[in-house]
Amino acid sequence: MEVHVQPKTRTKMFCGCAVAPLNAPPNTYVCEICLGLPGTLPVANKAAVEACLKTALALNCEIPRHTKFDRKNYMYPDLPKGYQISQYDLPMSVSGHVEVATRKVRIRRVHLEEDTGKLVHAGDKLHKAWESYVDLNRAGVPLMEIVSEPDLRSADEARDYATELRTLLRAIGASEAEMEKGQMRVEPNISIRRAASDELGVKTELKNINSFRALHRAILFEVERQTQVLESGGRVVQETRGWSEAEQRTFSQRSKEFAEDYRYFPEPDLPPLEVERTWIDELRRNLPELPSVRRARLLDHLPAAQVAVIGADRELADLYENAVARGAPALPTANWIVNEVAPTGKLSPPENLAELMKLLHDGAITRDSAREVYVESVETGRTPAEIVAEHGYAQVSDESELRVLAEAVIDANPKAAADYRNGKKQAMQALMADLRKRAPHANPKVANELLLKLLA
């Protein structure tokens, strides 16, 4: 798998241009350096180098003392210089590994390079386009390329690997790694082989993959396609294939080029980079806790299903641990985050969540009220206790008060009550529904017990 990741930097890789926001007008974040005008000189972005080193450390890579940039030469309209500055034989880091589910995936290298511009084809597709435009806002934006060894064995593993990389990159603050924003691009290389054979088959490389779902589907499709080619007596051709989201299939883009086609040579305008050991040591010391370590800690007191959700996202895991540290009950809080926070992305400050969880856990409010209080608390920043007091959400658990209510419900629903008495247990649902409509803040557990007692 080859994964390109945009490190979190303010500026481009070799010039002072800011990294353009997604919707910036074309060619407004450019300068003479990223436009490749003659007589300009690139300077390496320290923040990008740092993000790359942190990523390398988190992936257990070796960081050689000497590294350098190289020119990768090719012609394309989105490449104004006629070459891309990348790293060839002395990458920033080599020989790492990352644990994904039950497999240890070896990392071949993590290196730095610059992005190209973007072609915009009027008419959507190149072969139908009557005009094409070039937008160089992205030209020169830093990219890290993470290359794994051929250790992944299925579409599932490839998706898990990509997800783990995203979690890890976010956890260490190296990248936002949002696929939809083009900050992370995954290119799987796929080959198949006969069972019991050690030899890898001819591979194809897939591009244009915009989501984890697309990654999974594209691999399944490509495995099936290659199988059919071989079984019908054909040969798999080494090539780059695009994924068509609309047609849910891969299509041939171009035959694969080889390294020698790019006429790599050391970038003469940038001195070789010598990475100081003291800098590496400092980065290693300050590296935040890795997701795998955190997951192991969460698994000590939470079930695997909750850890799968909470452990995959640094913000959710921070919210959980900080709320529990402020006295929130562990499992109910984990469930709340999985069911109410993860799907909506609405994050409350941990102290507010802790307060809410305690109110819910002590029976002071109902679950339905808690949902409303949570949303309002996130939107207004006010504390749950304030909101509960203001709206009168406080849960009614008083038995004499609830008994009057339960009697009224039974009177108003004679058929359901009779059905229940005649053994149709599901009639209780209608009675409870009516009770909740009349008194949204009634403690459902106490009310249910009263109904059962009255109907017995």
Ligand SMILES: [Zn+2]
């Ligand atoms: Zn520039």
